[in-house]
Amino acid sequence: MPKRADLSDTFCPVGRSAELLGDRAVLLILRDLFFGRRRFEAIAANTGLGPQLVSARLKLMEREGVVERHAYQERPPRHEYRLTAKGKDLFDVLYAMRNWAERWAYAEGETGAGPAMRYVHRACGTDVGTSTVCPGCGEPLRYGDLKGEPSEALRAEQAARTG
Amino acid sequence: MPKRADLSDTFCPVGRSAELLGDRAVLLILRDLFFGRRRFEAIAANTGLGPQLVSARLKLMEREGVVERHAYQERPPRHEYRLTAKGKDLFDVLYAMRNWAERWAYAEGETGAGPAMRYVHRACGTDVGTSTVCPGCGEPLRYGDLKGEPSEALRAEQAARTG
DNA sequence: CTTGTCACTATGATTATCATAGTTACGATG
DNA sequence: CATCGTAACTATGATAATCATAGTGACAAG
Incomplete structure (x- = not known):
């Protein structure tokens, strides 16, 4: 492709977000980060993305200020x-994507009874649907x-990917 | 690229959404559709995407069931x-993207006073921020x-693109 | 001193994207 | 009736992003 048009200076807020979020790899990495996966190899394994792509996207996300690289031990680095x-403020976006998929993207009973991923409000214990x-x-x-x-189906899938 | 990994059968709801939404062109086209632009040429002009890409994505979105192609006159077709x-149920996703960008993606005063796009609750007249x-x-x-x-800056930008 | 783990980088084949130009179907203008 | 204009596309070729696979550097454990 020739260099794709740059959206970072448009005045449209959706355009500005799309520059970062209009990318499969970024969305999958964000999902894993929200899920608590912080290590390079864990993200690569669970997303199924190649290490080169994960590396490139994490660098981009660092430049954009949505992630920070942090040494958790010195030796070995x-x-x-x-x-x-x-x-973290991207949570609403990912959560909206999840909600939409739960409503539209599964066949009847595909994940067993209930959603692929159940969420409960910590404060009051209610299933938020x-x-x-x-x-x-x-x-x-x-x-x-x-x-x-996660539903049983989702748990099994993740276990298969991450070995 | 080699064929990218298919996410349409993952059990993760974010993964399923990412298959469609992890694409700049799809997000921009959705934005325009929500904004009331329904015609092919209008979308191509405002998004800045080539007609080939707009065509391909609209076909994809039709297959996915998020848009419908509708003849509004017969002769000429x-x-x-x-x-x-x-x-329409993707509104929450686009709105979350807009909210995030308004909070994080603009320099101080870049769009004048206030957001790039102001939203008012019809029912009660409140600016929803x-x-x-x-x-x-x-x-x-x-x-x-x-x-x-839209702010003055955004209006001007759109006018420049759509001629 | 070989094997294993983590966090990457390098390479080459494949394919998506962009810019530009062309096509089809018609209506309107001169 | 020949040309111009518009809407909605399709075709072509150059460029660049992605994938799969393999390899690197730093260390620790056996």
């Missing part, structure tokens, strides 16, 4: 990647408010 | 593209509840 505040506001207590849902529990 | 219910719940009346915000008003 080992690093992990953490979401910054700007990165696919709402942006807790159906129990009415509070808007933010990053950290929810406890996710 | 003219078509427009409309969001289906499944497509970057919330998912109306700060005035507390209602969750859905597609159709909001009236968008």
Whole structure:
């Protein structure tokens, strides 16, 4: 491809987000980071992306300020990647994607009974379904408010990928 | 590229969404459709994408059931593209992207005073800022509840692109 | 001193994307 | 009736991103 058009200076907010988020690899890496996977190899294994692509995208995300590279030990040198505040604030986007998929992207009963990924509001214990506001207590849902529990099908799939 | 890994059968909901939404062109086309642009040429002009790419993505989106091709006149044959219910339900994703960008992707005062795109809750007239719940009346915000008003900077940019 | 782990980098084949130009179907203008 | 204009595309060739696979550097353990 010739260099794709740059959207980083458009005044449209969706355009600016699309520069970073309009990329499969970035979305998958973000998903893993939100899920608590911080190490390079773990992300590469679970996403199924090649190490070159993971490396390139993590560098991009670091430049964009959504992740931070952090040494968790010196000898041998080992690093992990953490979401910054700007990165954590992408939770709403990923959660909206999840909600949409749960509503539209599965065949009847494909994940057994219930959603592929169940979320419970920590504060009140309510299963939030696919709402942006807790159906129990009415509070808007933010990053950290929810406890996710993967369905049996999803757990099995992840186990197969990560060995 | 070699054929990229297929995510349409993963059990992860973010993965399933990423298959469609992890693509700049799809996001830009969705943005335009939400904004009321339904004609092929209008979308191509405003997004800046080539007609080949717009054509390919609209076909993909039709296969995925998020848009419908609709003839609005017979002679000469003219078509427009409309969001289906499944497509309209992507509003939360685009809105979350917009909110994130408004909070993080602009330099101080870059769009003048206020956001690049202002949204007002139709039901109560409150400026919703970057919330998912109306700060005035507390209602969750859905597609159709909001009236968008582009900033002067954004209006000028769009006018320049669409001639 | 060989094997193993983590975090990458290098290489080559394949394919998506862009810019530009061309096509089809018609209506309107001169 | 020949040309111009518009909408909605399709065709072509150059360029660049992606994938699979293999390899590197730093260390630790056996």
